[in-house]
Amino acid sequence: MKVSGFWIGIVLMLAAGFVLAGVADNQFLFFAGYVILQGLIMAVAWNVLGGFTGYVNFGSAGFFAIGAYTAIALHQFAELPLLVLIVIAGIVCGLIGLGTGYLTLRLRGVYFAIATLAMAIVFESLITNWDYVGGSAGAYVITPAEVPFFDSFIEMMFILMLVLSLICVAVSRYLSMSRMGRGLASIRDDETAAECMGVPTLRLKLISTTVMGVMMGVAGAPFPFFVTYINPLSAFDLLIAVNAIAMPMIGGTAVWFGPVIGALLLGTIQQIVTVTISSELNILIVGAVLIAFVALAPRGIVGLFQDFARKRREGGK
Amino acid sequence: MDASLFLNAIAAGILLGGFYAAVALGLSIVFGQLDIVNIAHPAFIVAGSYLVFALNGGFGLDPVIAGILLMPIFFAVGVLVYRVYYAAFERTGRESLAGLAFFFGLMFVIEVLFIIFYGVDYRLVEADYIGKQIEIGLVGIPWRMLVPFCAALVMTGAIYLFLSRTFLGRAILAVSQDRLALQLMGADPVKIKQIAFGIGIATAALAGALLIMIGPVEPTIGRLYIGRIFAIIVLGGMGSIPGTLVAALIIGLSESIVTTYIGPSWAPTVAFGFLLITLAVRPQGLFGRL
Numbered sequence A: 001m002k003v004s005g006f007w008i009g010i011v012l013m014l015a016a017g018f019v020l021a022g023v024a025d026n027q028f029l030f031f032a033g034y035v036i037l038q039g040l041i042m043a044v045a046w047n048v049l050g051g052f053t054g055y056v057n058f059g060s061a062g063f064f065a066i067g068a069y070t071a072i073a074l075h076q077f078a079e080l081p082l083l084v085l086i087v088i089a090g091i092v093c094g095l096i097g098l099g100t101g102y103l104t105l106r107l108r109g110v111y112f113a114i115a116t117l118a119m120a121i122v123f124e125s126l127i128t129n130w131d132y133v134g135g136s137a138g139a140y141v142i143t144p145a146e147v148p149f150f151d152s153f154i155e156m157m158f159i160l161m162l163v164l165s166l167i168c169v170a171v172s173r174y175l176s177m178s179r180m181g182r183g184l185a186s187i188r189d190d191e192t193a194a195e196c197m198g199v200p201t202l203r204l205k206l207i208s209t210t211v212m213g214v215m216m217g218v219a220g221a222p223f224p225f226f227v228t229y230i231n232p233l234s235a236f237d238l239l240i241a242v243n244a245i246a247m248p249m250i251g252g253t254a255v256w257f258g259p260v261i262g263a264l265l266l267g268t269i270q271q272i273v274t275v276t277i278s279s280e281l282n283i284l285i286v287g288a289v290l291i292a293f294v295a296l297a298p299r300g301i302v303g304l305f306q307d308f309a310r311k312r313r314e315g316g317k
Numbered sequence B: 001m002d003a004s005l006f007l008n009a010i011a012a013g014i015l016l017g018g019f020y021a022a023v024a025l026g027l028s029i030v031f032g033q034l035d036i037v038n039i040a041h042p043a044f045i046v047a048g049s050y051l052v053f054a055l056n057g058g059f060g061l062d063p064v065i066a067g068i069l070l071m072p073i074f075f076a077v078g079v080l081v082y083r084v085y086y087a088a089f090e091r092t093g094r095e096s097l098a099g100l101a102f103f104f105g106l107m108f109v110i111e112v113l114f115i116i117f118y119g120v121d122y123r124l125v126e127a128d129y130i131g132k133q134i135e136i137g138l139v140g141i142p143w144r145m146l147v148p149f150c151a152a153l154v155m156t157g158a159i160y161l162f163l164s165r166t167f168l169g170r171a172i173l174a175v176s177q178d179r180l181a182l183q184l185m186g187a188d189p190v191k192i193k194q195i196a197f198g199i200g201i202a203t204a205a206l207a208g209a210l211l212i213m214i215g216p217v218e219p220t221i222g223r224l225y226i227g228r229i230f231a232i233i234v235l236g237g238m239g240s241i242p243g244t245l246v247a248a249l250i251i252g253l254s255e256s257i258v259t260t261y262i263g264p265s266w267a268p269t270v271a272f273g274f275l276l277i278t279l280a281v282r283p284q285g286l287f288g289r290l
Helices: A001-023 A028-051 A058-075 A084-101 A111-128 A153-177 A179-189 A192-197 A201-220 A221-225 A240-249 A258-275 A279-296 A301-314 B003-033 B041-059 B063-090 B095-118 B142-163 B168-178 B181-182 B189-214 B223-236 B239-261 B264-281
Strands: B133-136 B139-142
Touching: A001 A028, A028 A058, A028 A153, A028 A179, A028 A201, A028 A240, A028 A258, A028 B142, A058 A084, A058 A111, A058 A201, A058 A221, A058 A240, A084 A111, A084 A201, A084 A279, A111 B095, A111 B223, A111 B264, A153 A179, A153 A201, A153 A221, A153 A258, A192 A201, A240 A258, A240 A279, A240 A301, A258 A301, A258 B133, A279 B003, A279 B063, A279 B095, B003 B041, B003 B139, B003 B142, B003 B168, B003 B189, B003 B223, B003 B239, B041 B063, B041 B095, B041 B189, B041 B223, B063 B095, B063 B189, B095 B133, B133 B142, B139 B142, B142 B168, B142 B189, B142 B239, B168 B181, B168 B189, B181 B189, B189 B264, B223 B239, B239 B264
Parallel strands: none
Antiparallel strands: B133 B139
């Protein structure tokens, strides 16, 4: 029953996206929707490692940017279709994720977090000095004015992002609910004990970092086409990394739907604040909400609801 | 090879390294001794820069004096931040993941507050000596680098003496070595840690003054220092004050040489290169305790 419910939900979401694309003609809706969904993929991706295994990745923006720049480099080289670019960017970032996984052999806890941050900055320097993709000046992408099947390019990007994010959510859900999910959770709780009990910790961590890398690369690849101009500052924006951490933290990191709830909520608030007030205030809100949640509601919104439900159950007895 | 260029690169590197020691010092205590991953430390430094900018612009105070005057206030803020951190995370044993996220959020809040109040423009301070330099043979030493270098050395020396000579300083070292033993001796580890955290943040006030002397400051400039600071602390061996100084000089020198001979855009890579290599080859650092 539960499985079918989930898949019905996925199909409904997809259908809703297509209906929206058919009905709405306010282009801003698709723009905002794209940004929210991009945040959602990043949050789900971060959670695959950070939430399931407890390894904090501060370098999310690095993976995102590598995805974006892989797409740019290939686009400069040969004008491949966007879907091919996304797949290749996913593979490249997956390989980098795999490399990150091997880091966990030596680096645990804080050291891993700092090393990922270090990696992101090294990548940023490399890209800044790589003239083929524009260097520090950035690169422009010319997007087609008309696309088949859709009213506008931005509408197509929105549907593309919707499909990608649904795939990522499904993968993340599979990872957490399968036997593998319990292995990952055991790493989070006590890695040494898990290893003693015969959990293949390295293999699980490698899977986890690779999946995270692929998802972040996939989220980043369409970005240059969405904004039509990209430079290292915008691609390696630390706000991307903060959002990727804040969204799961707010939603709840222990379960697959935590980051989804957090991303939809925080992403929507951010869009509204950016439009109605200012983008600075938007960042302030992310920071403040993140602090409030980690300090007061460590298990996120999901945790709050679970506590609430338990209290009601106990009260009813 | 041009001798003048080389000697100037070395001189600039040493001066820069001394300044880096001041920047890393506070976190060396907080992260190295107390195991608190305050990645918001550079944001506190930038906060120091802006307050020094306000004092300098408003009252014409010398930046170094303004920085020293701010230290008690920063100490109090540090104590407060530690109280919150302790109550929310350390007491419940959730410091690893949630604590990291807490400081990450704190960093953003501090940055944005300064963006809202001062905008994203670069700010700088004024003093008579900024802009002048002394020539020694082929080498030119600008005062705006020399003054921060000397101030940084004095502060590092003072912290070193405080930690190794005074009762309270030794208690701070003790808390990092064996918390339980300290408790059995009748000392309250939380009180000692809160003082140590306060001192760590207090150094950020002076470091901020030095930062804005060396060059103009904007609210998010602290991010550039996160990696450097952690590289210095890890390379120096987690909390060793002489180690921090030596590591800061190594990184300052390397960056200066890379900037001179390869290009300034590669400079940020240097610190991270050192960090990754240290973590992979010698995680205990140069002067490490494990």
